[in-house]
Amino acid sequence: MKIPKFADLIIYEDDNVFVVNKPPFISSLDERGDGSSEISMLRLAKNYWEDAQICHRLDKETSGALIFAKNPEAYRSVSMQFERRKVKKVYHAVIEGTHVFDELLVDLPILNTGKGNVSISRQEGKRAETWFQSLKYFKHYTLVECRPVTGRMHQIRIHLATQRASIAGDEMYKGKPVFLSQLKRKYHLGKDQEELPIMKRFALHAYEVTFKPDGENDVTIHAEYPKDFETLLKLLDKFDS
Template sequence: MKIPKFTDLILFEDDNLIVVNKPPFISTLDDRGESEGEINMLRLAKSYHGDAQICHRLDKETSGALIIAKNPETYRFVSMQFEHRKVKKIYHAVIEGTHVFNDLLVDLPILNAGKGNVTISRQEGKHAETYFQSLKFFKHYTLVECRPVTGRMHQIRIHLATQRASIAGDAMYRGKPVFLSTLKRKYNLGKDQEEQPIMKRFALHAFELTFNITPETDITIHAPYPKDFDTLLKLLEKWDM
């Protein structure tokens, strides 16, 4: 995989923090089980600014807006906003099926079962809330806006799965990859070629963040879709309307 240039990822920067558009397939921090020296967002950030600290996490496959502090004071200031649910987070996801979500609130507790697994548990789970709003309808898929109030592991993914609306390509929650052959009639694959999915990950992108950069000033940052997410939407618009 080509290592991105950190400066190409920057969406916003001031004296105290940076917001980047995290590419897919790069971990936010050092993950257990990864080979030593494998690139991650923290290492990329520290190569740009030695005191860089990452204020929140995105799953390895998830792309989008990520806040990085340049000093300990800013790290604490932004982290406290996440802890007190003051950061407004908007994600976009492509889900299976046609679903009319009109500010649907999913309020189901999530239990972290360890080793990257989570489950819904009304007895042992931690409080978790996500709002969902349908943005665009295709024949077999829907583009949805997801607004998590809390920040549990895999929260958006498992909350969508409970609505029988798994994210496309999210095998952990029964989401299937999207193949062009299922959308386009008379699709011909070359001899001895194996068809690849349009996206080689689940279709989830951290689209927007609103937070305070000083106690008096807030800011909203938009993260443009990466190429794979953009391509999926363009192909759905062309072949699945």
């Protein structure tokens, strides 16, 4: 994978923080315990700004808005905003099926079972809340806005799965990849060609974040869709609407 120039990923910057539009397939932090030289967003950020600290994280496959602090004070301030649930996060996801979510609140506790796995557990789970709003309907898919109140691991993904609305391509939660042959009639593959999914990951993007970089005034930052997400929506528009 071609690593983009870090400065080109920055969508907001001031004296205290910078926000990047994270590409998919790059971990937020170095993967634990693997001595690999695999690149992480934090490592790239430190090459850009030596004292950079990451204020939250996104799953490796998730693209979108990711906040970094430039100094310890800013890091403390933004971390406290996350802790007190003052940061507003908006994600967009393409889910399987046509679902009319009109300010649907999913309030189901999530238990981290280790090794990157989570489950819904009313007994042992930690409180987790997400609001869902349908934005656009296709024949077999829906574009939804997801607004997590809490920040549990895989929260949006598992909450959608509980609504039988798995994110397209999210195989961990029974979501299937989208192939052009499913959408387009008379789709022909060349001889000996294997068809690849339209997106090689699950369709989740951190679209917008609102927080106080200076601890005083709110700033809302939009992260544009990456190419693969945009392509999926264009093809759904063309062949599945």
